[in-house]
Amino acid sequence: MTSEEGRRNLSSRLGIPDGNEPMTTTVHPITKASGRKVKSPAFNVEAVRADFPILKEKVHGKPLVYLDNAATSQKPRVVVDALMSFYTEFCSNVHRGVHELSERATRAYEAARVKAQRFLNAREAREIVFVRGTTEAINLVAASFGRANLRAGDEVLITAMEHHSNIVPWQLLTEEKGARLTVAPINDRGELIFDEFEKRLGTETRIVAVAHVSNALGTVNPVARIVQAAKRVGAVVVVDGAQAAPHLKIDVQTLGADFYAFSSHKVFGPTGVGVLWGRAELLEAMPPYQGGGDMIRSVRFEKTTYNDIPYKFEAGTPNIADVVGLGAALDYLRELGFERPAEHERALLAYATQQIEKIPGVRIIGTAREKAGVLSFVIEGVHPHDAGTLLDQEGIAVRTGHHCAQPVMERFGVPATTRASFAFYNTREEVDALVRGIHRVKEMFA
Numbered sequence: 491m492t493s494e495e496g497r498r499n500l501s502s503r504l505g506i507p508d509g510n511e512p513m514t515t516t517v518h519p520i521t522k523a524s525g526r527k528v529k530s531p532a533f534n535v536e537a538v539r540a541d542f543p544i545l546k547e548k549v550h551g552k553p554l555v556y557l558d559n560a561a562t563s564q565k566p567r568v569v570v571d572a573l574m575s576f577y578t579e580f581c582s583n584v585h586r587g588v589h590e591l592s593e594r595a596t597r598a599y600e601a602a603r604v605k606a607q608r609f610l611n612a613r614e615a616r617e618i619v620f621v622r623g624t625t626e627a628i629n630l631v632a633a634s635f636g637r638a639n640l641r642a643g644d645e646v647l648i649t650a651m652e653h654h655s656n657i658v659p660w661q662l663l664t665e666e667k668g669a670r671l672t673v674a675p676i677n678d679r680g681e682l683i684f685d686e687f688e689k690r691l692g693t694e695t696r697i698v699a700v701a702h703v704s705n706a707l708g709t710v711n712p713v714a715r716i717v718q719a720a721k722r723v724g725a726v727v728v729v730d731g732a733q734a735a736p737h738l739k740i741d742v743q744t745l746g747a748d749f750y751a752f753s754s755h756k757v758f759g760p761t762g763v764g765v766l767w768g769r770a771e772l773l774e775a776m777p778p779y780q781g782g783g784d785m786i787r788s789v790r791f792e793k794t795t796y797n798d799i800p801y802k803f804e805a806g807t808p809n810i811a812d813v814v815g816l817g818a819a820l821d822y823l824r825e826l827g828f829e830r831p832a833e834h835e836r837a838l839l840a841y842a843t844q845q846i847e848k849i850p851g852v853r854i855i856g857t858a859r860e861k862a863g864v865l866s867f868v869i870e871g872v873h874p875h876d877a878g879t880l881l882d883q884e885g886i887a888v889r890t891g892h893h894c895a896q897p898v899m900e901r902f903g904v905p906a907t908t909r910a911s912f913a914f915y916n917t918r919e920e921v922d923a924l925v926r927g928i929h930r931v932k933e934m935f936a
């Protein structure tokens with residue numbers, strides 16, 4: 491292969507030519523007698539697992555059972571390859587160089603923006619701001635939109651199931667502004683009590699900030715309905731999509747919200763990068779979040795003028811490699827398709843719920859009618875950390891603790907839970923291993 495051919499291959503793999511092309515990697519194909527590759531008609535979980543090298547790992551001599559996907563998901567080889575390609579074939583800064591490498595890096599970086607736009611069905615690529623993750627995205631909205639628009643006496647309304655990342659930035663903002671943080675309660679299943687939410691909406695409500703899916707309970711919030719209610723009082727809606735993006739089809743135009751945030755590392759991409767989507771007209775009106783390179787149009791000591799969106803919000807050298815890796819992850823998901831993996835996940839969660847419900851002395855925390863990805867539970871007489879440690883000895887990775895959602899723990903009167911969280915590459919056999927593990931934990935404490 492000539493170096494020019496190699497470059498063309500790399501370019502098409504990373505979507506460099508026009509920013510609109512998916513990567514050419516074929517996901518779990520089956521080969522017909524004709525030799526033509528077609529996609530499998532049924533969801534083939536074993537073939538998908540083969541795309542994730544880490545799933546072959548052993549932990550304490552046992553096959554890894556990775557059920558901590560809500561904390562971070564594993565990465566398909568195409569994502570690791572994209573990082574490798576960036577560093578070995580076109581590592582360079584973006585938007586700065588006239589040389590070829592810089593142009594390749596810029597095209598791959600901007601192609602990832604278009605992929606994120608498509609992933610969220612955003613109207614325009616300039617509505618996609620690359621940030622460090624969901625946490626930074628929400629902080630950006632609070633610091634920029636919030637500081638510019640909130641006045642003393644105004645309110646920010648959140649729900650009782652929020653992650654700390656969707657609580658603390660609003661506390662900082664409301665404290666600074668003399669405004670008020672109000673909280674809509676949840677019921678014993680872990681669902682938002684909609685009437686109570688509506689009662690808390692008023693003309694003082696400037697911002698409504700809600701999780702699309704709760705990381706501690708798995709509850710799916712009715713975001714479109716929340717948006718409709720919030721719009722009646724003229725509030726801006728910020729959606730924390732960290733746990734929704736790996737499981738639900740996101741369409742920001744249909745949801746009708748104003749800002750939507752998600753993290754790359756939970757959608758099978760690299761750590762250290764994430765996306766803030768915002769309506770163009772809001773982003774345009776907002777002041778910058780941080781100052782530095784790339785976010786300016788011109789700098790004079792007397793006055794600086796700012797770049798257009800989204801660059802106004804991307805000060806300094808961005809996380810180029812990981813943005814390129816995120817682009818590869820979004821391509822991977824696109825090629826995998828949405829419906830069959832989602833159906834597999836739904837069936838897995840239903841099966842796990844059924845099996846764990848049957849175990850005496852185990853209580854599931856979070857039994858909403860609509861759930862995604864997460865199964866939190868407590869075992870009578872066993873501290874979740876002990877349960878987690880014993881499960882780990884069996885090669886089973888779960889998260890234990892408050893899951894950065896201490897108010898949720900308080901609401902359910904528990905200090906912590908054990909949380910199994912699923913991805914499309916998990917299997918019923920892994921759920922069975924978890925169930926056996928829980929029985930073993932109970933025996934140890936009997």
Ligand code: C6P
Pocket residue numbers: 560561562622623624625626653655656701703704705706730732733753889893894
């Ligand atoms: N939840 C979990 O184990 P970052 O850390 O910025 O990528 O995402 C923060 C975040 C915000 N909102 C929700 C609903 C989340 O679940 C998370 C991250 C992980 O549940 C780590 S605490």
